[in-house]
Amino acid sequence: MGKNITQSLVVILLFGLIWNSQSQDLHDDSNAASVINEADATTGWTSGSAILSSESGDPQLGNFFLRLVSSAAGGRTMDYFFNADIGQDYTIRIWAREGAQVSADPRPAFAVWNGLSGFFTTRIIGTNWTEYVFNVTATSTTPRIRVYTGNSNSGGVAGNTVEVDNISIVPVGGDTTPPSVVISSTESSPTNTSPVPVTITFDESVTGFDIGDLTLGNGNAGNFSG
Numbered sequence: 001m002g003k004n005i006t007q008s009l010v011v012i013l014l015f016g017l018i019w020n021s022q023s024q025d026l027h028d029d030s031n032a033a034s035v036i037n038e039a040d041a042t043t044g045w046t047s048g049s050a051i052l053s054s055e056s057g058d059p060q061l062g063n064f065f066l067r068l069v070s071s072a073a074g075g076r077t078m079d080y081f082f083n084a085d086i087g088q089d090y091t092i093r094i095w096a097r098e099g100a101q102v103s104a105d106p107r108p109a110f111a112v113w114n115g116l117s118g119f120f121t122t123r124i125i126g127t128n129w130t131e132y133v134f135n136v137t138a139t140s141t142t143p144r145i146r147v148y149t150g151n152s153n154s155g156g157v158a159g160n161t162v163e164v165d166n167i168s169i170v171p172v173g174g175d176t177t178p179p180s181v182v183i184s185s186t187e188s189s190p191t192n193t194s195p196v197p198v199t200i201t202f203d204e205s206v207t208g209f210d211i212g213d214l215t216l217g218n219g220n221a222g223n224f225s226g
Contacts, residue, residue: 024170025169025170026082026171027080027082027167027168029044030044031043031054032054032055032064032066032165033045033065033066033164033165033166033167034167035061035166035167038062038063039054040054040056040064045078045079045080046078046080047075047077047079048075048077049071049073049075050068050069050070050071050075050077050078050149051071051075052067052068052069052078053066053067053069054066054067059165060095060129061165062166064165065164066163066164066165067099067163068147068149068161068162069099069158069160070102070106070150070154070155070158070159072156072157074155076148076154076155077146077147077148078147079144080144080146081143081145082142082169083141083142084115084140084141084142084143085141086138086140086141087137087138088137088138088171089136089138089172089173090116090135090170090171090172091134091135091168091170092133092134092135092136092168092169092170093131093132093134093166094131094164095130095131095165095167096108096124096130096132096147096163096164097124097126097127097128097130097162098125098161098162099127099161099162099163100161101159102157102160103150103154103157106150106154106160107150107151107154108123108147108148108150108160108162109123109124110122110124110132110145110146110147110148111146111148112146112148113136113146114143114144115138115139115140115141115142115144116136116137116138116143117137117139118134118136118137119134122134124147124162129165147162147164149161180202180203181200181201182200183199183200184198185197185198185199211224
C-alpha cells in the first residue's frame with residue numbers, strides 16, 4: 001500500500017505510527033465511548049425508549065462519554081452489536097459509573113448479553129469511573145452487549161442514570177505486531193524540486209493512517225492518496 005505526499009524544498013519527514021491491539025478494536029463506530037474513533041455521537045448504540053446521549057462533562061477518556069437515562073415508558077437499556085467469528089475469544093473492556101439515581105437502589109448492570117459465552121451479569125457500582133473487563137467467546141456472528149440503568153423493580157421510573165466510556169472489543173490473539181514501513185522518493189535530498197514526491201509503503205494493509213499522522217520540516221504535505 002503506497003501513499004503519495006508532496007511538499008516544497010528540503011524534505012524532512014518525521015513519521016510515527018501507533019500500532020497496538022486497538023487496531024483490532026471492533027467497537028469502531030464513531031461515538032462518545034469509542035477509543036479509536038471518538039465523536040460527539042451515539043452511533044452504533046441503540047436504547048429503545050430510554051434516553052441515550054453523548055456528554056462532555058468529566059469523561060474517562062477523551063472528550064465525551066455515553067449517558068443512559070431511564071424513562072417513564074420503561075426504557076432502561078442500551079445495546080451494541082458487533083461482528084464476530086464463532087468460537088473466537090474476545091476481551092471486552094468498558095469503563096462505567098453510576099449517575100444520578102431516582103430509585104432507592106436501581107442496581108445498574110451489564111446483563112443479558114447474547115451470543116457470548118463466559119459472560120456473567122455484573123453490577124455497575126459507584127460514581128467513580130471503574131473498568132469492567134469481560135473475557136468471552138462468541139457463539140454468534142452478531143453478539144449483543146447490553147447495559148441496564150436498573151433492574152426490573154426500577155422499570156417505569158424516569159431518571160436513573162448510568163454512564164459508560166472507553167469501550168474496546170478486541171479478539172484474543174489478534175495481530176499486534178506493527179507493520180514495516182519504507183519511505184522513499186524519486187528525488188535526492190536536498191533538492192530544489194517543488195513539489196517533491198514521497199511514497200510511504202507498508203508491508204501489510206493498514207487503517208486509520210491519514211495526512212494528520214505526518215510531521216514535515218521545511219515543507220507541507222498535500223495530494224495525499226493511496
